[in-house]
Amino acid sequence: xxxxxxxxxxxxxxxxxxxxxxxxxxxxxxxxxxxxxxxxxxxxxxxxxxxxxxxxxxxxxxxxxxxxxxxxxxxxxxxxxxxxxxxxxxxxxxxxxxxxxxxxxxxxxxxxxxxxxxxxxxxxxxxxxxxxxxxxxxxxxxxxxxxxxxxxxxxxxxxxxxxxxxxxxxxxxxxxxxxxxxxxxxxxxxxxxxxxxxxxxxxxxxxxxxxxxxxxxxxxxxxxxxxxxxxxxxxxxxxxxxxxxxxxxxxxxxxxxxxxxxxxxxxxxxxxxxxxxxxxxxxxxxxxxxxxxxxxxxxxxxxxx
Numbered sequence: 001x002x003x004x005x006x007x008x009x010x011x012x013x014x015x016x017x018x019x020x021x022x023x024x025x026x027x028x029x030x031x032x033x034x035x036x037x038x039x040x041x042x043x044x045x046x047x048x049x050x051x052x053x054x055x056x057x058x059x060x061x062x063x064x065x066x067x068x069x070x071x072x073x074x075x076x077x078x079x080x081x082x083x084x085x086x087x088x089x090x091x092x093x094x095x096x097x098x099x100x101x102x103x104x105x106x107x108x109x110x111x112x113x114x115x116x117x118x119x120x121x122x123x124x125x126x127x128x129x130x131x132x133x134x135x136x137x138x139x140x141x142x143x144x145x146x147x148x149x150x151x152x153x154x155x156x157x158x159x160x161x162x163x164x165x166x167x168x169x170x171x172x173x174x175x176x177x178x179x180x181x182x183x184x185x186x187x188x189x190x191x192x193x194x195x196x197x198x199x200x201x202x203x204x205x206x207x208x209x210x211x212x213x214x215x216x217x218x219x220x221x222x223x224x225x226x227x228x229x230x231x232x233x234x235x236x237x238x239x240x241x242x243x244x245x246x247x248x249x250x251x252x253x254x255x256x257x258x259x260x261x262x263x264x265x266x267x268x269x270x271x272x273x274x275x276x277x278x279x280x281x282x283x284x285x286x287x288x289x290x291x292x293x294x295x296x297x298x299x300x301x302x303x304x305x
Contacts, residue, residue: 006029006030006033006094006098007019007030007033008029008030008031008032008033008034008036008037008098009033009037009098009101009102011030011034013034013037013038013042028061028062028065029065029094029095031051031062031066032065032066032069032095033069033095033098035049035051035066035069035070036066036069036070036073036098036099036102037102039070039118039119039122040073040102040103040106040115040118040119041102041105041106043118045121045122045125046070046121046122046125046126046128046129047125047128047129047130049129049130050130050131050132050137051066051129051130051131051132052131052132052133052134052137053131053132053133053134054133054134055133056133058133059131059132059133059136062131063126063129063131066126066129066131067123067126069095069099070119070122070123070126071123072095072096072099073099073102073103073119074116074119074120074122074123076096076099076100076103077103077112077115077116077119078116080103080112086100086103086104086107087100088100088101103115162202163198166198166199166201166202167194167195167198169198169201170194170195170197170198170201171194171198173194173197174187174194174197181259182258182293185258227282230281230282230285231281231282233281234277234278234281237274237278238278241271241274241275244294245267245268245271248267255304256303256304257299257302257303257304258302258303258304266290269288269290270286270288270290270291270293270294273286273287273288273291274286274288274291
């Protein structure tokens with residue numbers, strides 16, 4: 001009977017190895033072969049073999065498959081000592097054939113006694129074998145090596161699912177940035193709801209944040225340019241401020257502009273801040289954060305079709 005080929009028998013066990021495979025192609029089977037090989041061929045104790053996977057269900061399944069592979073190898077060796085040879089026979093499952101192949105090679109190297117003792121011990125130790133999810137392994141590593149990792153000795157909880165956290169962050173962001181009608185409209189132009197924003201956070205948080213460098217140019221030339229800009233704004237306000245405010249009122253009455261400019265309580269504070277600032281325009285900027293709404297591009301965007 002031809003022996004099946006399995007990547008677990010030929011893959012080097014030293015260094016970093018990468019296996020890429022689609023779902024249902026036998027990754028767990030290959031991992032089980034590698035695990036049995038490390039115990040049978042390289043005599044590595046089960047407590048020193050770490051296996052890490054993604055979910056709790058996958059961890060449970062992997063532990064059972066690894067236990068079954070070692071248990072089968074022990075049973076095959078016990079039967080071989082009494083009556084049955086380790087040659088593959090018709091009807092053997094693939095894992096049985098692979099197990100026999102590993103056992104035959106190990107018997108030639110060390111004999112049945114040490115190998116059987118090692119397999120019996122390995123099966124007994126499977127309950128304490130380090131087979132974890134990724135987050136459980138990280139938790140264990142932090143707990144056992146807190147001082148080396150510079151972590152507090154108090155237990156720490158690792159977040160297994162970020163969905164609730166993303167929802168909480170999105171809702172708080174939405175609350176803070178939708179107080180003004182204009183800001184709320186800007187949010188709704190991108191996301192329909194806080195829930196949709198939460199769904200987008202996974203991709204957004206994966207991007208490297210690009211922030212501008214703090215201003216370092218404090219030269220007299222830069223200061224002079226700032227003064228000139230403030231003086232130009234002051235002169236424009238003197239010449240056109242009252243007319244612009246009246247034009248906004250008429251435009252809203254004719255429904256030519258967005259409702260942002262509908263209430264005097266939203267617009268007049270900006271004009272009041274400009275009048276107060278006009279007494280000393282080069283010392284500071286106007287005391288309002290809404291001035292950008294009345295620039296040419298912002299007004300153009302808010303003009304109705």
